Amino acid sequence: MQVVEKGETYDLSYAKKAMFVVVLLPLLVMYTEAMLTPALPTIQKEFAINPNDVSWVLTIYLLVGTVSVALFGKLGDMYGKKKMFLIALGFYTLGVILNGFAPSFQRLLVTRAIQGFGMAIFPLAFSLVREEFPPSMVPQVQGMISAMFAVGMVIALPLGAWVTENYGWRWTYHSAAPFAVLMFFLAWKILRESRYVNPGKVD
Template identity: 90%
Template sequence: MEATKNMEYDLAYAKRAMLVVVLLFGKLGDMYGKKKMFLIALGFYTTGVILNGFAPSFQWLLVTRAVQGFGMAIFPLAFSLVREEFPPKMVPQVQGMISAMFGVGMVIALPLGAWVTQNWGWRWTYHSAAPFAVLMFFLAWKVLRESRYINPGKVDWVGTVLLAFAVVPMLVGVTRAPEVGWTARETLVLFSVTVVSALLFVLWEKGAENPLVPIGIISTRNPAIVNVGIMFAAFGISMMSQANTYIFQMMPPYGFGKTILQSGLLMTPMALVMLIVAPIAGKLLPKVGAKPVALTGALTASVGLGILAKYAPQLPPDHLWAFVGLITLVGTGINLMNISLINVLVFSVPPRAMGVATGANSLFRNFGSTWGPAIASTIMSTYYILFHPPGAPPGVQIKIPTTKAYEVLFGTSAVVFLLLALLILAIREVMKGGRIHGVENEGEKDVLA
């Protein structure tokens, strides 16, 4: 068990070490063309997926996973290209369609990936995905048009290095803290390196000729609120997902006793609802405004999580579909909020800085998704009982989270989304009544939808 945990940590480090690359690729997209950098990032992703399935050892798998990690940059670059290549009135709908595709991916990947792994092993998970990655690269190369906005300049390598020292130690420290302790020397050293590097990074960026992150842009009201909102949304959903995994797979009376494949299938209703809700939300945004939709989403998620905090401990093993319905409600709310916030972001920054703005947003999202499981693991390690599995040798016991752990997990997530609802109230509306108010390079002007 300990060896498995260490392998999971190492794979997580290989992926998280690439997070700074997401922001760098966004900046390079602004400088040299977003299609060009999209294809380079997608090329890394495709190569990594192919090599993963042939890794001869775990050490090589770390390397190939790191190569795949460069491909994470495709997401902010894709959002940037949508903002540039589509008329303003279509951007919310297209962003909604992209979010819907995440739902489609979940519907297919969760049960199918579990089924492939259980029957043919983890290598075939990558082998089966490789042809689709190659096809995606070919289609992107043939179909996408190059960005119209180019902002050439020198690469801020000093800022990149400082950001790496600010981000990577923090992510590693957060991931390791539940195991080694939040006050352990290793954790405190990593966090100290992060704080010092972050301060130096901000100071450097303020005086840099062509900064990696334009502090003046991402610190304005809407981008700052969106980044914080996305970070805490990822934090809340990650905490909920951690609890869901235990509740689905723990044996009764502690959970529903489902297999990995069954757990994946039970997650598909949430993904299917996202597939339906996302395009509808994208179509409604220009008419009703991004702020009301985001607010509705945050409050919906908060209410659903509040109900889970009160009743989830009593759900297993007799109320499976009630639990599935509640997490589907929460997923719908989060989806509404995410679609609204990404549209607020892309219409609140100038096109010439779109790549770095969406890259920074992805970085904040990953901050939240890293902190969520770490805090969830700490909570479940605080509230637990010891259980002796039937047939296990004498003295062998495992930790089972208590009902208090789930109450704290879901309750904390509910509070997070309630606070996000209050934060959303401070957003400056970018669309309403059929008009989109986009920020252009020379200032703000209304764009007729």
């Protein structure tokens, strides 16, 4: 079904399918990140490190993510937002898979850094929503995305504590990995490339 808003034509059926993908993404991310919080003491004990060191598990993810948001945003403008979205989501998925198999604390930091590149998925997802969704749908979808952050937090904190206590911290990632792979496949299959590309140089 085609709709015309503000002089642009939008595919409403596509928007509804794409909405399913972008709304579930924050649930996956918050599930993964919030489950980590109750697992930090167990990680500290396993690798025999102090509380300051274990905090880097969170910090390095945020540091790399901050850089990746700016970098992938610019590359998305230049080469297509879906393409960069899939690359960022690929980094996130790879990091989630590798985290659970990290043989040392140093290796865990490396895989967390890889996962951090995936933080760029959110600004890219918002850009795809603004470009490909009818303007009347955009506030609703953005509100749903924001709400899913809270839902993910509420679910993941008690679940993460239960998984860590009964199966070990590595299973917080093992349990998330299939969902990350599924989200990558759905994004690749459903999302369309952005309609606006602005070739240029990375500043």
